[in-house]
Amino acid sequence: MIYDGAADPVAPSTRTGGIPLVPPDFDWPRCAECDGPMQFLAQIRLDDIDPAEEGLFSIFMCQNEPGLCLEWEPESGGNRAFVFRSEPLAPADVPVGGVVLLTETAAITYAAISEVRYERARQRWHTETGGLLRHVLGQLGGPPEWLQDDETPTCGGCAKPMTFVVQLEEGHDHRTSMNFGSGCGYGFRCRPCDTASFLWQP
Ligand SMILES: [Zn+2]
Numbered sequence: 001m002i003y004d005g006a007a008d009p010v011a012p013s014t015r016t017g018g019i020p021l022v023p024p025d026f027d028w029p030r031c032a033e034c035d036g037p038m039q040f041l042a043q044i045r046l047d048d049i050d051p052a053e054e055g056l057f058s059i060f061m062c063q064n065e066p067g068l069c070l071e072w073e074p075e076s077g078g079n080r081a082f083v084f085r086s087e088p089l090a091p092a093d094v095p096v097g098g099v100v101l102l103t104e105t106a107a108i109t110y111a112a113i114s115e116v117r118y119e120r121a122r123q124r125w126h127t128e129t130g131g132l133l134r135h136v137l138g139q140l141g142g143p144p145e146w147l148q149d150d151e152t153p154t155c156g157g158c159a160k161p162m163t164f165v166v167q168l169e170e171g172h173d174h175r176t177s178m179n180f181g182s183g184c185g186y187g188f189r190c191r192p193c194d195t196a197s198f199l200w201q202p
Pocket residue numbers: 031032033034035036062063064065069078
C-alpha cells in the first residue's frame with residue numbers, strides 16, 4: 001500500500017483519514033475505557049482484496065487519552081473494526097468533541113511485489129522504485145509481519161482464528177499520522193461471521 005497524495009475526505013476508495021462511509025443505522029463507536037468517541041483511522045475496500053466482494057473494512061481507535069485506554073488490544077474496547085456490507089453507505093455524522101478524525105485524508109495505491117514477507121517487499125519497493133520508505137503505508141493480505149509475538153485474534157462468533165486483512169503503518173507524515181507507538185496496526189476479520197478485529201504493536 002503506497003501513499004498516493006491527498007484524497008477526498010468522503011471518497012468511497014481505500015484511504016486513511018477522512019470521514020467514514022457507514023450504513024444508515026451506524027452509531028459512532030465510543031471507547032469502553034474513557035467513553036469518548038473513537039478516532040476514525042482507515043477504510044479498506046473489500047473488493048481491493050477479492051473482486052467478488054463488496055463493502056468496507058473500517059477501523060476506529062480511541063485517541064482521547066493515548067496509552068490509557070488499552071487501545072492496542074483487540075478486546076479492550078479501546079478500538080473497533082467493522083465490516084460494512086453493500087447497504088447504501090454514506091458519510092457518518094461526525095461527533096463533536098474528542099479526537100475523532102485524522103488531520104489528513106490519504107489516498108492509497110498498490111504495488112505488487114513478489115516477496116512473501118512484508119518487510120522485504122517494503123525494502124524492495126524502495127530499492128526498485130526509489131520511492132520513500134515512509135510512503136509505504138502497509139500491506140493488504142499476505143502474512144502479517146509481526147513486530148512482537150503473533151497475536152492473531154480469535155473470532156468471538158465461531159472461536160476460530162481470524163483472517164488477516166491489512167497491516168498499517170502510522171502514515172507518511174508524523175504530523176498527520178495514526179498513533180501505533182511507532183509500530184504497526186493489524187486488521188483481521190472472520191468472513192463467515194462478518195466480525196472484525198484490530199490491534200497494534202509498537
Ligand atoms: Zn478511551
